[in-house]
Each structure stands twice: as structure tokens, then as C-alpha cells.
Amino acid sequence: MILQSPVQDFAALRKHRRWAFALLAFLLCFVAANSVNAQQLPDYLTQKVSRWKQEVDNGEQQIEYWQSRRLLNKQDVSMPVSTTLKDVSVHETSRGIDSSSLSFEPFSVVLDALEVMQSHFFEIWQGTWPTCSDWTAAVMSTQVSATLNVLSSALDKLSVEPASSNTLSEQVARENLINRYFTHTTSFYFGENAFALRGQAYDDMLWLVLEWLESITFIRLHSKLHYQPSLDGVFNNTAWYGLQFIPSFAHRARLFYDLASRGWDTSLCGGGMVWSPYLAPYKNAITNQLYITASVSMYLYFPGDKNPSPFQESMKDHEGDQPPARAHDPKYLEAAVEAYNWLMSSNMTNQKGLFVDGFHIRGWRGGGPNGSIGSGKCDIRDEMVYTYNQGVLLSGMRGLWESTGSIQYIGDGHQMIRNVISATGWHIEDVAERRKWAGIGRNGILEEACDASGACSQDAQTFKGIFFHHLTLFCAPLPVGQKEGVRWKADAVLASLHRQSCREYGSWIKHNAEAAYRTRNSEGEFGMWWGIGLQSDQDSGDGVGDGAVDYRNKGVPRDEVWRLQDDTGLPDGWKERSEQRVEKTLMIEDGDARWKHRLAD
Numbered sequence: 001m002i003l004q005s006p007v008q009d010f011a012a013l014r015k016h017r018r019w020a021f022a023l024l025a026f027l028l029c030f031v032a033a034n035s036v037n038a039q040q041l042p043d044y045l046t047q048k049v050s051r052w053k054q055e056v057d058n059g060e061q062q063i064e065y066w067q068s069r070r071l072l073n074k075q076d077v078s079m080p081v082s083t084t085l086k087d088v089s090v091h092e093t094s095r096g097i098d099s100s101s102l103s104f105e106p107f108s109v110v111l112d113a114l115e116v117m118q119s120h121f122f123e124i125w126q127g128t129w130p131t132c133s134d135w136t137a138a139v140m141s142t143q144v145s146a147t148l149n150v151l152s153s154a155l156d157k158l159s160v161e162p163a164s165s166n167t168l169s170e171q172v173a174r175e176n177l178i179n180r181y182f183t184h185t186t187s188f189y190f191g192e193n194a195f196a197l198r199g200q201a202y203d204d205m206l207w208l209v210l211e212w213l214e215s216i217t218f219i220r221l222h223s224k225l226h227y228q229p230s231l232d233g234v235f236n237n238t239a240w241y242g243l244q245f246i247p248s249f250a251h252r253a254r255l256f257y258d259l260a261s262r263g264w265d266t267s268l269c270g271g272g273m274v275w276s277p278y279l280a281p282y283k284n285a286i287t288n289q290l291y292i293t294a295s296v297s298m299y300l301y302f303p304g305d306k307n308p309s310p311f312q313e314s315m316k317d318h319e320g321d322q323p324p325a326r327a328h329d330p331k332y333l334e335a336a337v338e339a340y341n342w343l344m345s346s347n348m349t350n351q352k353g354l355f356v357d358g359f360h361i362r363g364w365r366g367g368g369p370n371g372s373i374g375s376g377k378c379d380i381r382d383e384m385v386y387t388y389n390q391g392v393l394l395s396g397m398r399g400l401w402e403s404t405g406s407i408q409y410i411g412d413g414h415q416m417i418r419n420v421i422s423a424t425g426w427h428i429e430d431v432a433e434r435r436k437w438a439g440i441g442r443n444g445i446l447e448e449a450c451d452a453s454g455a456c457s458q459d460a461q462t463f464k465g466i467f468f469h470h471l472t473l474f475c476a477p478l479p480v481g482q483k484e485g486v487r488w489k490a491d492a493v494l495a496s497l498h499r500q501s502c503r504e505y506g507s508w509i510k511h512n513a514e515a516a517y518r519t520r521n522s523e524g525e526f527g528m529w530w531g532i533g534l535q536s537d538q539d540s541g542d543g544v545g546d547g548a549v550d551y552r553n554k555g556v557p558r559d560e561v562w563r564l565q566d567d568t569g570l571p572d573g574w575k576e577r578s579e580q581r582v583e584k585t586l587m588i589e590d591g592d593a594r595w596k597h598r599l600a601d
Contacts, residue, residue, distance in 0.1 A: 102510055104517055107154070114147050114181065116524045122184055127191020134193045134200065136462050138207040141188050145214040146469060148181055152222040178222065185215055186245060194252065201276035202263035205256045206290035212253040213294075213301045216246055251307040254325050257298055261335070263287065268361050269378040271342040275358070280562055283378055284358025285389040288343045293396030293470075295336035300399055300486065303327050328486045333403050340400060343393075344412070346378060350385070352439045353419030355393075357384040357548075360561050380561065384548035385440055386460070387448060390420045391467030394474035401478075405488035413474050414501050420446070420467075421508050435535055444508060445515045445531035449544050450553045452535060454528075457553045461528055468509075475502035 117140070121129045129137050155174050197204055219242040223229075228238035263273045265281070272283040273291045304327040350356050359381055363374025397413040400406070421427075423439030424446055434443055441447035446464055450456040478490040478498050490498070512530060519527030544550050549557060556562050 102513060102517075106513070109517070110147060110150070112524055113526070114144070118144070118181065118184055120523070120525065124184070124187060127187035127189075128193075133458055134197050135204040135207045136458055137188070137192065138197075138204075138211040139462050139466060141185060141192075142207075142211045142214045143465065143469060144181055144185055145211075145218045146472070148178060148185075149218045149221055151178060152218065152225055155226065175226070182218075182242060189245070189248065189252070194256075197256070198259055201278070201287075202260045202273060203275060203284075203287040203290050205260035206287070206294045208256040209253045209260070209294040210290070210297060212249040213297050215249050216253075216303065217301055219243060219246055219249075246303060247305070247307065250303050250305050251309070253298070253302060254305040255310070257294055260291065260294070264291070264335070264339070268364075268373060268376055269346070269359065271338070272346065272359075272378070273339070278564070279556065280364055280560070280564055281361055282358055282562070283346075284382075285343075285348055285355040286357075286386075286392065288339060289355075289389065289393040289396065292336050292339045292343065293392055293399065295332050295339065296396055296399035296403055299328060299330075299332035299336065299403055302329075302332070336396065336400060337404070340396070340409075347381075350383065350439075352423045353415070354385050354423055354440055355389040357382040357386065357389065365560075366564065381547065382549050383545055384550055384552075385449070386463055386552060387420075387440060387446055388463040388466040390416065390440065391470040393470075395470040398474045398476070402487050405483070407494060410478075410494070410498060414498075417471065417474075417505060421505065424508075426508050426511075437535075441531065443531055443534040444511050445534065446512055447529070447531050449550065451529040451531070455553055456528055459552045464530075471505075475505070 121131065123130055129140055132140060155178065192208075194208070197208060219240070223240040223243055227240040260273075263275075263277070265272065265274050265283075268274075268281055269283055273287040275282045275284045275287045302325070305325045308322050310322040346359070348355055348358065359378030361374050361377065362379045363372060365372045365374065394413050394416065397409040397416075401409040420440060424441035424444050425434045425436070425438035426444040428434040428438065436442055446467065448456055448460050448463055450460050475498075478495040479487075480492055480495045481489045483489060515530040515534075516526055519530060519532065521527070551557065551562075
């Protein structure tokens with residue numbers, strides 16, 4: 001029996017349950033934080049299941065303890081929380097918790113979460129998640145492909161129902177499970193609103209680049225592990241049928257990367273990506289992090305594209321066709337390095353080492369003949385902190401290391417993770433202080449500023465899942481050996497240091513996993529606010545400090561800092577069309593699955 005979570009008592013939070021994929025990515029991160037790679041996963045699961053069975057056999061005390069962890073009651077509120085990575089076992093022992101175990105089997109929960117996400121919210125006949133906005137649907141699709149990567153790696157150990165003594169039948173059942181969810185991916189290729197997305201903000205476009213490159217990564221892995229290789233990459237009857245989709249997926253990734261790249265601008269702030277062409281210039285963290293990660297991912301994973309079909313006339317060459325794009329083109333790596341250097345020197349992190357949201361340009365009034373670029377500098381900083389701004393760059397850092405061999409990127413990534421962990425209050429020993437807002441959470445639990453009030457938009461409902469997905473990618477074990485092609489490998493020392501550092505994050509990740517697990521309702525849907533009931537009564541703040549504009553949840557302000565002005569010198573009617581586009585691209589889903597505009601008055 002699955003017990004109801006207290007989060008159900010908050011009507012405003014009920015709509016958050018549709019984002020079960022947040023925990024899905026989260027639990028994949030748990031596996032990565034324990035440094036389990038694809039080849040090790042089956043043995044790992046066997047060992048974990050054996051140990052959990054032994055724990056249950058130890059007696060009723062273990063059983064009663066784990067049952068009690070399914071409820072968030074008054075006793076849980078006062079429970080001490082582990083405070084340091086080095087001394088975690090001391091604090092965990094005081095709670096009666098084995099820090100190396102969870103109250104659930106993570107792999108089975110991943111399967112359950114995937115099934116809930118797809119059976120409750122994905123519609124085959126539409127080829128999409130109907131209640132998603134365009135970019136959040138791309139994120140959902142990315143999570144499906146990432147999960148399939150893990151399932152494929154452990155396919156031989158995957159438990160299927162009904163069990164059979166026929167080995168061939170079991171193999172067919174396991175493959176059928178993979179194909180079921182992969183079919184959702186192929187359906188979404190046609191259900192995705194690609195034509196609308198080409199006219200939206202640059203960050204929206206870049207989510208699609210990561211989405212389809214993730215799908216290509218899965219297809220390659222699954223085909224390599226379970227099918228005979230194709231000849232020269234051409235589909236044949238011995239290869240997995242999924243290979244035939246790679247050219248289409250690559251074409252979409254390439255088109256949206258090319259479209260989004262137009263947002264790179266050196267006329268203001270000396271560089272950086274602009275968030276949206278339909279607003280006053282705003283150089284924000286997420287767009288620049290996505291550009292870095294998408295660029296280096298194109299360098300590493302893009303297989304090339306010969307499809308001449310463009311989205312826009314300006315993408316054609318002089319002969320009228322879109323020119324071919326080659327795999328591992330150095331221009332992608334150059335773009336990633338340039339953008340990374342700009343971002344890291346942009347002063348976009350606060351005193352806690354967290355990325356704030358971005359920069360406006362003081363006095364900007366348009367670039368036309370009647371306009372002015374103002375100071376031309378990034379000098380109005382929005383202090384808003386979101387969890388996904390601390391995550392997307394992590395996979396980009398990993399990719400930059402793999403592309404250049406520079407350990408700077410690995411070091412920067414680990415520092416970024418430690419900053420996040422500290423800003424959840426994980427290291428604070430005083431119980432009362434630990435339950436206060438610490439910068440990006442409290443009580444050691446990652447949290448959005450909008451969680452406690454139940455005011456999170458659909459955007460913010462995805463953010464924690466995005467963070468943990470990219471942490472998973474970053475913490476995958478570093479390959480050891482000599483450089484192969486464009487990919488660098490680590491020496492034994494670096495690989496060991498990276499693995500050990502990621503393992504140290506495991507206790508914090510498990511702590512968050514337990515918190516998230518408690519929010520499930522009777523239908524298996526996870527809640528948004530993982531730390532519900534653990535906040536301090538004296539902490540009345542909402543996490544939105546001075547100089548912060550929570551536009552992702554409250555809408556883009558209608559002022560001269562954010563919006564285009566009438567006297568910009570732009571062509572007639574352009575401003576009106578851009579305002580309509582802004583309102584369209586910032587639509588947020590309400591609790592009744594209808595679309596509405598959440599823009600400031």
C-alpha cells in the first residue's frame with residue numbers, strides 16, 4: 001500500500017504531481033553518484049537487492065523503520081539531518097539509517113516513475129504530453145531517452161512480468177519494454193511543435209538540441225549492446241531498427257542549433273547569448289549554459305547531416321540548398337569554449353557561488369536609428385536563483401573536458417556541485433538554523449523559491465529534475481586510457497579523484513531522494529516540494545531576495561528594462577508582433593490543463 005503524502009493537503013501543489021520525471025532523473029543521478037557505469041549496473045543491482053533482502057530478514061525493527069519512513073509526520077520534522085560529507089556516518093547512525101541504503105529500491109522506482117509519467121501524461125494519438133509547453137515537452141523527451149540509456153545497460157537483469165523460464169521469451173519481453181518507450185520518442189518527433197519553436201526564444205530552441213542528441217546517444221548504445229553492428233552505419237536486418245531514426249533526429253538538432261546560434265551577440269557585454277529576440281536584450285544564465293552544453297554536445301555526438309531541407313530561406317547557400325554539416329566540426333567546440341570563457345568571467349555568480357539569473361543593459365533603448373545601446377554593458381544583475389541554472393552547465397563542463405583534456409572543467413564542475421550542496425544547508429549542524437532558507441534550499445533538500453507557496457509555474461516544476469539529470473551526466477565515470485578520435489581520456493589518478501568526489505555527494509543525493517519519495521500519492525505521482533513540513537517557523541522568506549525578479553513564475557515585467565520600447569527604431573509593426581510572440585512563448589499551464597498568460601500587470 002502506498003500511503004498518502006501530506007503534500008496532498010495543499011490544493012495548490014496537486015498540479016505539480018504531473019512532473020514525476022523530476023524524480024526519474026533524480027534517481028538516475030543516485031546511481032551515477034555511486035559511480036556505477038553501464039557495464040557495472042547489473043551486478044550492482046544484484047548486490048543491492050541481495051543486501052536489502054538480508055536487511056528485511058534482520059527482524060521487525062528494520063521493517064517498522066522503513067514503513068515509518070513512508071510518512072512525513074511530526075516526528076520526522078524534528079529528525080536531525082546529516083550535516084557534513086566527511087562525517088555523515090555519525091549523524092546517520094543517530095537516525096538509525098544506514099547511509100549506504102535507501103528505503104526503496106532505486107531501479108524499480110525509476111521504472112515505476114517512467115510508467116507513471118508516460119501512462120498518465122503522454123498521449124500516443126497526439127504524439128506528445130498535451131499539458132506540456134513546447135520546451136518542457138522537449139525536457140520530458142530528454143528524460144525518457146536518458147532513462148532508456150540506463151534500462152538498456154541493465155537489460156539482461158531487468159525483471160519483467162510475467163516471469164518465464166523461457167530465456168527467449170524473457171529477452172523478447174525486455175526488448176518489448178524498451179521498444180514501447182522508444183516508440184513514444186519516435187511519436188514525439190512528429191508530435192513536437194517544431195515549427196512554433198523555431199520562432200521562440202533561443203533557450204527554447206537549445207532544449208531541442210540536447211533532446212535529440214540524447215536520443216541519438218541512446219540509439220547508438222542500445223544497438224551496440226544488443227544487436228550486430230550495421231555496415232558503415234547503414235541500417236540492415238541485423239541492426240536495431242532505431243538506427244534509421246538517427247538522420248532525422250540529427251537534422252532537427254542541427255537546424256535548431258543553427259537557429260539558436262543567432263542569439264550569440266558581441267555588440268553588448270563583449271559577448272554572450274541573448275535570451276529572446278522579442279524582448280529587450282537579456283543575457284541570462286540558462287541560455288548561455290544551454291549554448292555551451294549544446295555546442296560541445298554537437299561537437300561530440302552530432303553524426304553529421306546531409307538533409308538539404310531548411311526551416312528558413314536565410315539558412316540556404318547560394319545554390320538554394322542547406323549545406324551539409326559534418327560530425328565533430330571544430331566550430332562547435334570553438335563556440336563552446338568561447339561561450340564558457342565569457343560566462344565564467346561575466347560575474348554571474350553570487351556570494352554563495354550560485355549562478356544568478358542574468359544581466360540587463362542599463363539604458364538600452366534599441367539599436368535602431370532612434371535607439372541607444374545605453375551603457376552597452378551587463379550592469380543590471382537579476383539576483384534570482386533557480387536550481388536548473390546550477391545544473392545545465394555541468395554536462396557542458398564534462399563535455400569540454402572530454403573535448404580538450406583540460407582538467408579545469410572537471411574542477412569547476414565539482415566546485416559548482418559543492419556550492420549547491422552547501423546552499424541547501426547540508427553542512428549546517430544546528431537543527432533550527434538548518435531548517436532556514438540557505439540559498440537554494442533548506443534542511444539539505446534542494447528547493448525552488450516558489451515551492452513553499454505552491455506558486456511554481458510549469459517552468460519551475462521541471463527545474464530540479466533538470467539539475468539532477470545534468471549532475472548524472474557529469475558524474476559518470478571518466479574513461480581511462482589514450483585519446484581516441486576527438487575524445488580525451490583520463491589517467492588513473494584523475495579518474496579516481498572524480499569517482500571519489502561523486503561518491504561523496506551520494507549521501508546528499510540519497511537524503512533528497514528520501515524526501516522526494518515521501519511526496520508520492522496513491523497513484524505513484526511525485527510532489528513538487530520535497531522538503532514540505534521541514535521549514536522553520538521563523539523563516540518567513542520565500543527565497544526571493546533583493547534585486548531578484550521571479551519572472552519564470554510571475555511573468556516578465558512590463559517595464560523598459562524587460563520590454564521593447566516604442567521608440568526603438570524597429571520596422572513598423574515589429575514591436576506589436578514581438579509582444580504577441582512573447583505572450584505566446586511565455587504561456588503557462590494552469591491546473592485545469594488550459595493555457596493562460598501569467599504576465600505581470
